[in-house]
Amino acid sequence: xxxxRIMRDGFIQRQSDLALIPATGANPDYLDFIENQKNGAEVLxxxxxxxxxxxxxxVRLLAPTYADLRRxxxxxxxxxxxxLWELVVENRPEAAEDLQKxxxxxxxxxxxx
Numbered sequence: 001x002x003x004x005r006i007m008r009d010g011f012i013q014r015q016s017d018l019a020l021i022p023a024t025g026a027n028p029d030y031l032d033f034i035e036n037q038k039n040g041a042e043v044l045x046x047x048x049x050x051x052x053x054x055x056x057x058x059v060r061l062l063a064p065t066y067a068d069l070r071r072x073x074x075x076x077x078x079x080x081x082x083x084l085w086e087l088v089v090e091n092r093p094e095a096a097e098d099l100q101k102x103x104x105x106x107x108x109x110x111x112x113x
Contacts, residue, residue, distance in 0.1 A: 001036070001039070001040065001041055001042070002014060002015070002016060002032075002033075002036045002041045002042075003015040003016070003041065003042040003043075003044065004021075004033055004036070004037075004041060004042070004043050004044065005043075005044040005045075005046070005047065006043065006044070006045060006046050007020065007046060007051075008046050008051060010022070010023055011023065012030070012033055014029070014033070015044070021033060066110040066111065066112055066113060069109075069110040070106050070107065070110050073106045073109075073110075074102075074103065074106060075099050075102060075103070079095075079099065080099060082095060083095035083096040083098075083099045084096065
């Protein structure tokens, strides 16, 4: 016998596979839920503590890492290539030094954790 949990956002969660079922009559899984409920399926109430933990885990998973944040601000490959060319071939270190200063500021802004 199936077991279900009522979710806060208008979905029903099937406990066997944690599938979220929209509560609409056109959905075959929802129709199965209705039929199973008539036949005595266990329907659990909304679990506020579990939902809070699920949302906290989702925030942690979706939060950008220091590497993501750094990548967005680091100089482009093109900027690095030009700076290296000027440093090595033309003996002009200014662009490379500027890029290194920029990199160090970004590393300080987004330290490894």
